[in-house]
Amino acid sequence: MKIEYRAVVYDATQHGEHGQTAFFDSVRGLASGTWLSGCTAGKTKHHHEGRIRVSRSRDDAVSWETLPWEFEKQLDGIPGSLAGAEMVEVEPGRVLLFSTWFDRSDPERPLFDPETEGILRSRMLVCESTDEGDSWSDWREIPTPGLTGCAMTGPIVQWPNGTVGFNFESFKEFDDPTPVEPGAWMLLSEDGGQKFDRLFEVARHPESLLYYWDQRLCPGSAEHEFLAMFWTHNRAEQRDIRVHFLRADIKGDRSESLPVETLIPGQIAAPQLLADGRILAFVVDRDRPGTLTLWESGDDGTTWTDRLTVHTHDEQALLSQGSGKENVDFAEFWEDMGRWSFGHPTLARAGADRILATWYAGSPECMSVHSAMIDVTD
Numbered sequence: 001m002k003i004e005y006r007a008v009v010y011d012a013t014q015h016g017e018h019g020q021t022a023f024f025d026s027v028r029g030l031a032s033g034t035w036l037s038g039c040t041a042g043k044t045k046h047h048h049e050g051r052i053r054v055s056r057s058r059d060d061a062v063s064w065e066t067l068p069w070e071f072e073k074q075l076d077g078i079p080g081s082l083a084g085a086e087m088v089e090v091e092p093g094r095v096l097l098f099s100t101w102f103d104r105s106d107p108e109r110p111l112f113d114p115e116t117e118g119i120l121r122s123r124m125l126v127c128e129s130t131d132e133g134d135s136w137s138d139w140r141e142i143p144t145p146g147l148t149g150c151a152m153t154g155p156i157v158q159w160p161n162g163t164v165g166f167n168f169e170s171f172k173e174f175d176d177p178t179p180v181e182p183g184a185w186m187l188l189s190e191d192g193g194q195k196f197d198r199l200f201e202v203a204r205h206p207e208s209l210l211y212y213w214d215q216r217l218c219p220g221s222a223e224h225e226f227l228a229m230f231w232t233h234n235r236a237e238q239r240d241i242r243v244h245f246l247r248a249d250i251k252g253d254r255s256e257s258l259p260v261e262t263l264i265p266g267q268i269a270a271p272q273l274l275a276d277g278r279i280l281a282f283v284v285d286r287d288r289p290g291t292l293t294l295w296e297s298g299d300d301g302t303t304w305t306d307r308l309t310v311h312t313h314d315e316q317a318l319l320s321q322g323s324g325k326e327n328v329d330f331a332e333f334w335e336d337m338g339r340w341s342f343g344h345p346t347l348a349r350a351g352a353d354r355i356l357a358t359w360y361a362g363s364p365e366c367m368s369v370h371s372a373m374i375d376v377t378d
Contacts, residue, residue, distance in 0.1 A: 001189060001294060001296075001307050001308040001374060001375060001376050001377070002308070002374070002375050003308070003373070003374050003375075003377055004368070004372075004373045004374065005062060005372070005373050006169050006370065006371065006372045006373075007057075007062060007063060007064060007370070007371045007372075008064070008368055008369070008370055008371075009025070009027075009037045009039075009055050009057075009064045009368075009369040009370060009371050010022050010037070010041070010053060010055050010064070010368055010369040011066075011356060011368050012041070012362065012366050012367055012368040013366060013368070014066075015041065015053075015066070017043055018042065018043060018049070018051075019041040019042070019051075019053065020041075020042075020043065020110060020365065020366050020367075021041065021042055021043065021044050021045055021047070021366065021367050022039045022040065022041045022053070022360055022367050022368055023039065023040055023045055023343075023344060023360045023367060024038075024039055024040040024083055024084040024085075024344055024346050024360075025037060025038070025039045025358045025359060025360050025369045026038045026039070026084065026085055026086045026087060026155065026317070026338070026346055026347055026358070027214065027346050027348045027356055027358045027371070028086075028087040028095075028155075028156075028348060029348055029349070029350060029356070030089050030090065030095065030132065031089060031092045031093075032092075032093075032132070033058070033060070033290050034056060034057065034058050034097065034132050035056065035057040035058075035060075035061045035064075035356065036054060036055070036056055036087050036132070036133050036229065037054070037055045037056075037057075037064065037358055037369065037371070038052055038053065038054050038055075038084070038085025038086065038087060038097065039052065039053055039085065039111070039360065039369050040052055040056075040082065040083050040084060040085070040359070042081070044338075045238050045338050045339075045340075045367075046081075046083075046110070046111045046314070046338055047077075047081065047167045048081055048104040048107040048328070048367060049072060049073075049081060049104070049107075050081035050082060050083065051070070051071060051081070051082055052060060052071050052083075052084070052085040052099055052254050053067075053085075053132055054066070054067050054069065054085060054087075054133045054135050055064055055067065055152060056132065057358065060261055060350075060373070061350070061356055061371055061373055064211070064371075067133050067134065067166055067243040069133070069134070069135060069136055069357070070272050071099070071127075071136065071139075072138070073101075073141060075101055075123065075294070076102060077137070078104075078105050079104045079107075080101045080102055080103055080104050080376075081101070081102050081104050082099045082101055082102075082125075083098070083100040083102060083151065083152070084098070084099050084100055084152045085097055085098075085099055086098045086099075086152060086154070086155055086156050087134075087156070088101065088155075088156035088158050088164060088193070088297045089141065090158075090162075090164060090192045090193045091150050091192060093130055093132075094129075094130055094192075095128060095130075095132070096126055096127070096128050096156070096164075096193045097126065097127050097128070097129065097136065098124070098125065098126050098142075098152055098156060098166060099124075099125075099126075099152065100122050100124060100125070100150070100151045100152045100168075101122060101123045101124075101125050101139075102119075102120045102121070102122050102220075103120050103121040103122070104120070104286060109174065110156070111177045111338075113174045113175070114334060114346045116172075116174065116175060116176060116230035117172070117175060117180055117279060118149055118171065118172045118173045118174045118175065118176045118180075118266075119149050119151070119171055119173065119174060120173075120174050121173055121174065122149070122150050122151060123141055124141065124142040124143075124150060124152060124166070124168060125139040125140065125141060125142065126139070126140050126166075126193065127139050127140065128193075130328065134154045138228070138284050141314050142196050143165060143189060143196075144168065144170070144185075144187070144199075144248070145199065146161070146364055147164075147170040147183070147185065148158050148170065148171075148172055148173045148174040148176070149170055149171035149173045149176070149340070150168050150169065150171070151168060151169055151171070151215075151237060152166070152167065152168050153167050153168055153169050153184070153214050153216070154167050154214065154215060154216040154217060154270070154346075154350075155167075155217070155218070155270070155346065157186070157217045157218065157219060157226055158219065159219050159223070159224070160189065160219075160223075161223065162192065163188060163190050163224075163250070164190075164192070164193050164196075165186045165187070165188050165189075165200075165226070165250070166186065166187045166188075166189070166196055167184075167185070167186050167202070167215055167217055168185055168186075168187070168215075169182060169183065169184050169185065169212075169213065169215065170182065170183045170185060179208070180208065181204075181208050181313055182204070182208065182211050182212070182213070183201065183202075183203070183212075184201075184202040184203040184204065184212045184228075184230065185199060185200065185201060185202055186187055186199075186200045186202050186214040186217070186250070187199055187200070188200055198253075198254075199253070200250055200252075200253060200254065201253065201254035201255060202215055202217070202228060202246070202248075202255055203215065203228070203230060203246060203255060203259050205243075205258065207234055208235065208243075209234070209235060210232055210233065210234055210235070210244075211232065211233040212230040212231075212232055212259060213230060213231040213232070213233060213234060213267075214230065214231045214267070214268045215229070215230050216229050216230075216268065216269060216270040216271060217226055217271070218270075218271050218272050218273055219273065220247060220249075220273060221273065222249065224249040224250045224259045225247065225248070226247075226248060226249070226250065227243070227245075227246070227247055227271045227273060227279060227301070228246040228247075228248070228259065228271070229243055229244065229245055229246075229269035229270070229271045229281055230243065230244040230245075230246070230259050230269075231243065231266075231267040231268050231269070232244040232259070232261070237252065240267065241261065242261050242262055242264055242266075243261075243264040243266055243267075243269045243281070243283060243369065244259035244260060244261050244263050245259060245261075245262050245271075246258070246259040246260070246289065247300065247301060247302045261304075262301070262304055263304060264281065264283055264295055264304050265285050265287065266283040266284055266285035266286075266287070266293075267283075267284050267286065268283070268284050268344060268345060269281045269282065269283040269284075269295075270282045270283075270345045270346055271347075272347040272348070272355060273347060274336065274349070274352075274376060275349075275352040275353075276352075276378070277298075278295055278296055278298050278346065278376075278378065279296070279297045279300070279301055280295065280296055280298075280299065280376065281294070281295040281297070281304065281356065282294055282295075282310070282345035282346070282347045282357055282359075283295055283345065284343040284345050284359070285340070286315055286340070286343075289312050289313065289314060289315075290312070290313035290314070290315040290342060291309050291311065291312055291313070292309070292310045292311040292313075292342070292343075292345050292357075292359050293306050293307075293309045293310065294306070294308040294309075294310060294355075294357075294376075295307065306372070310357055310359075311342065311359060311361060311370070311372075313341070313361055315340065315341060315342065339364055341362055341363055341364045341367055342359065342360060342361035342362070342367075343359065343360065343361075344359055344360050345357065345358075345359050346359065350373065352378065353375060353376055353377045354373060355373075355374045355376050356371060356372075356373055356374070357371065357372045357374060358370065358371045
């Protein structure tokens with residue numbers, strides 16, 4: 001494997017103080033050959049005025065322009081912030097964009113309450129574009145029936161038969177005093193994204209002993225199959241454990257098995273199935289030094305080999321990085337996440353033997369979105 005070229009997708013140094021911190025990046029290739037990438041941008045990570053930006057490339061991801069469109073942050077007169085901008089082309093020329101809206105009516109409230117361990121009230125949103133990102137429709141809400149404390153997690157899944165999967169996780173709301181019961185979910189649409197009316201349980205530990213965070217899914221080789229990877233946290237032992245992997249299908253209303261542990265160290269891991277059957281995983285690891293590495297499996301996820309380090313980073317957050325970090329209070333993990341200055345690995349296929357990777361990186365005060373076009377020939 002080798003990197004063909006790199007680019008800066010969203011250059012935070014060019015967007016003033018209101019856009020100097022970019023994270024929650026995404027990338028999606030369109031049928032026309034255009035690439036779109038989204039991110040959250042603000043004064044700081046998780047700022048109460050956080051917005052989303054979309055960048056576009058029409059030269060095979062060699063150069064990028066950030067589009068001027070401003071997405072509405074107020075819902076029903078309530079001020080909010082937007083987190084994430086995941087996209088999918090449901091038919092040629094029709095692109096859906098998904099985001100999570102957080103209630104910022106009290107700008108002093110942080111995203112996470114360290115006392116209740118809940119998050120701000122949220123709503124899942126979708127809009128669409130028919131001009132490759134120049135303009136977007138009004139927001140439409142996606143209901144998450146019976147689930148609260150929800151946030152979008154990772155790329156939208158699209159199967160060859162047209163089925164679309166919107167991925168999110170449930171936690172609990174800010175003022176909820178009840179125990180946390182986290183879960184990883186997918187809402188499915190079979191009508192081109194008009195309705196997301198079938199709820200599928202991707203992963204949830206029966207006793208909430210393991211937290212399957214930040215799920216990343218991609219289609220598998222069979223008609224209804226998906227591959228998923230998880231940043232996995234052992235709540236009882238107060239530590240992160242190795243990345244977990246799941247291969248399942250959407251025929252029922254829940255996965256029939258739980259994710260299994262791999263030997264891959266790290267947190268968020270983005271899988272991608274190649275045309276030749278190999279599985280890649282783009283993984284962020286906050287050991288010293290911090291890395292974003294491509295791992296490869298040639299046996300359906302049973303074993304993994306690290307093949308290419310795409311980015312090396314001097315992380316400024318110290319609490320939860322590095323090997324042997326145990327007995328770290330759960331609230332401290334959340335506080336630390338707000339300081340991390342690189343991560344959120346994303347992969348998208350760019351043909352049979354090429355992959356486009358994106359991530360955010362910089363200093364805690366200024367973080368940009370970066371990309372690398374990678375030749376994945378074995």
